[in-house]
Amino acid sequence: MAESAHHSSDMWVFPRSAEVTEFVTRKTFTRPGPVTLAMALTGVLLVLGIIGFVMKAAQHGFDDHTPWGYYAAMFSFVFMVTSTGPLAAAAFRITKSHWRRPLSRVSEIFGILGIFNILLFIPLAIVLPTLNNPDVGHHELALRRSIWFEGPIGSPLWWDLFGVIFVGINALALLWLSAVPDMAEAYEKATGFRRSLYGMLAGFWKGTKRQWLIHKAGMALLGAWYFMLLIFVHFIISSDYGQSMIPGWKDAIFPVVYSLSGFQSALGLILIIMFILRRFGGYQEYIGISPFWSASKLLLAFSLLWCYHMFSFGITYWYGRTELEQNVLKYLLFGSYGGVFAGNFFFSFVMPFLVLLWNPVRKSDWGPALAGASALIGAFLFNIRIFVGSFNAGNVYGEFITEVPPPVYPGLSDILIVIGGIGGAAFIYLLATRIIPIISLWEIKEGLLYQKVDTFIRGRYLVLAKPE
Amino acid sequence: MAVRPILGLFEDANYAAEAGDALKEANIPEEDYDFLTDAPYPEGAFGEREERHRLYVFPLVGALIGLTIGILMTSMTQMAYPMVQGGKPIMSLPPMAVVTYESTMLTAIVFTIIGIVFESRLPKTKQGLYDTRITEGYIGVLVNVEEDELQRVYNILTQAGAVDIVRDQ
Structure with a gap:
């Protein structure tokens, strides 16, 4: 382990290469008590969510979108965080940063939730009002404003659905490709269902030079596609289910804030999971302080960017002062959802900023995780504010929002739906960690080839090799 | 032998x-x-x-197919249902771009996955x-x-x- 005057001894960790496979697969195959308890708890929440969904459907049906605001907020929160999760692995791998290695698989496993997101999206696809106004009245538009203009074939429903489906497929493909070498290694030690699954998914991978070459190129390509597709899908989902549901709201900054909230909250959740793995999961030898330190700087940057974009949105509308702009501000920022916005601002910016401002805190495992938890709460409040607001903003075919609607508080079914959706996502993630190694074996071993701590003059420093 | x-x-x-x-x-x-x-x-x-592979050809072909489908689908729809919106021309690029971008991405992803499976010679x-x-x-x-x-x-x-x-x- 590295020791110097500047860094703690566990800043960089170097597990023994020969023991990595044995250790991590053993951990994957066991199910400790706290994990079992967490799975049981989240499983119960998922069941409660299903009950809430049935109650809501029985009570309101799918003809009117307005009762589904909390469902939309829950979907958006789960989708925003879990769809952005795999991006961390893809982006840091493309930039060839070594510190990302323990973090990669934690981030990629979110790909499994692509299937969950598709299922969650189906009711929303049904309740979304059509672009064409079925009954044009006074001061109403024949075609409501949206990013689809005159509404090319299948829009917005099918293109939104295809977007969510392909984000899921791309994330699953990334996870599969990354995990193929690890599943091939774990195959030798697995029995029963796991052995059959690994055999099928790894397809007798052997680790030839050609396979590694395609593996690397494939992950670079899928990572690049994922980034390009995800930002686009964030754009269409936030526009179709957020902006275009509030008559007259036109804001180029909003989709950017949506994606930024996704980056911030996903990185935050990854840091929380890493903290739990390091402190309570027995992975101290695999997860040093370095990934927390490096990722915390990005988290700080995302928090600052979030604040900047929110200010840009606010100042433009505040300065514009048209009736529409004033109503949007009163509705989403200072009036109806003013309290939620205050919480959103505090947790998305103030708290992460105050926590991550200090270098000693950034150089800990708890500090970035704490800021991450705050960002996650902020993102949740952001989605409540935007999507409950959007689904209850009045006539979607109106020219613009002429009065400020009151806030909508959750009923029992809404509460069950929200906790069930979040609990369901956690349940599926936990289940996936029992099948797919949470630490990328090949990536850790590759890192060990290129990193060591060596002496330079009087100090001990990390020496990195850059093969490319 | x-x-x-x-x-x-x-x-x-x-x-x-x-x-x-x-x-x-x-x-x-x-x-x-x-x-x-x-x-x-x-x-x-x-x-x-030095190993040679053709993985990069797959997404390129996929993207071209998706791009073509997107352009054909949007332009033909607009010609078949010519609705003037906000004084914009019938064949306007911004709405075409949204659909075309998505169709290009979708086929590029599918072809990349096919390419990975084919080029890595998996599964055996x-x-x-x-x-x-x-x-x-x-x-x-x-x-x-x-x-x-x-x-x-x-x-x-x-x-x-x-x-x-x-x-x-």
Whole structure:
């Protein structure tokens, strides 16, 4: 382990290469008590969510979108965080940063939730009002404003659905490709269902030079596609289910804030999971302080960017002062959802900023995780504010929002739906960690080839090799 | 005569590279041997041949197909249902761009996945010759040779420092 005057001894960790496979697969195959308890708890929440969904459907049906605001907020929160999760692995791998290695698989496993997101999206696809106004009245538009203009074939429903489906497929493909070498290694030690699954998914991978070459190129390509597709899908989902549901709201900054909230909250959740793995999961030898330190700087940057974009949105509308702009501000920022916005601002910016401002805190495992938890709460409040607001903003075919609607508080079914959706996502993630190694074996071993701590003059420093 | 595999296991990557050099000197064609590792070593680390692949062609073809579909779908829809919106021309680019971008991405992703499966030659129905010690960091040098060459290759691998040699049963 590295020791110097500047860094703690566990800043960089170097597990023994020969023991990595044995250790991590053993951990994957066991199910400790706290994990079992967490799975049981989240499983119960998922069941409660299903009950809430049935109650809501029985009570309101799918003809009117307005009762589904909390469902939309829950979907958006789960989708925003879990769809952005795999991006961390893809982006840091493309930039060839070594510190990302323990973090990669934690981030990629979110790909499994692509299937969950598709299922969650189906009711929303049904309740979304059509672009064409079925009954044009006074001061109403024949075609409501949206990013689809005159509404090319299948829009917005099918293109939104295809977007969510392909984000899921791309994330699953990334996870599969990354995990193929690890599943091939774990195959030798697995029995029963796991052995059959690994055999099928790894397809007798052997680790030839050609396979590694395609593996690397494939992950670079899928990572690049994922980034390009995800930002686009964030754009269409936030526009179709957020902006275009509030008559007259036109804001180029909003989709950017949506994606930024996704980056911030996903990185935050990854840091929380890493903290739990390091402190309570027995992975101290695999997860040093370095990934927390490096990722915390990005988290700080995302928090600052979030604040900047929110200010840009606010100042433009505040300065514009048209009736529409004033109503949007009163509705989403200072009036109806003013309290939620205050919480959103505090947790998305103030708290992460105050926590991550200090270098000693950034150089800990708890500090970035704490800021991450705050960002996650902020993102949740952001989605409540935007999507409950959007689904209850009045006539979607109106020219613009002429009065400020009151806030909508959750009923029992809404509460069950929200906790069930979040609990369901956690349940599926936990289940996936029992099948797919949470630490990328090949990536850790590759890192060990290129990193060591060596002496330079009087100090001990990390020496990195850059093969490319 | 049948081609048979033989696998030399090396604890030290340098010895595995030396085995590769020795095989080359013994006129064993480069296509007939491979290095098996548990992590991606840098290209050329073992002095091995340069691998060529066509993975990048797949997404390119996929993207072109998606782009064509997107342009055709949007332009034909707009021509079939000519609705003037906000004084914009019938064939306006912004709405076409949204759909075309998505269709391009979707087909590029599908073709990339097909390309990965095809180019990495996965899945295989049988594992073939392998040793689990490779997962512990050993380097495997897998050679496929005619049966009467097996002993010669065995000797080359042993002389290069193989800690064990595994043959097909």
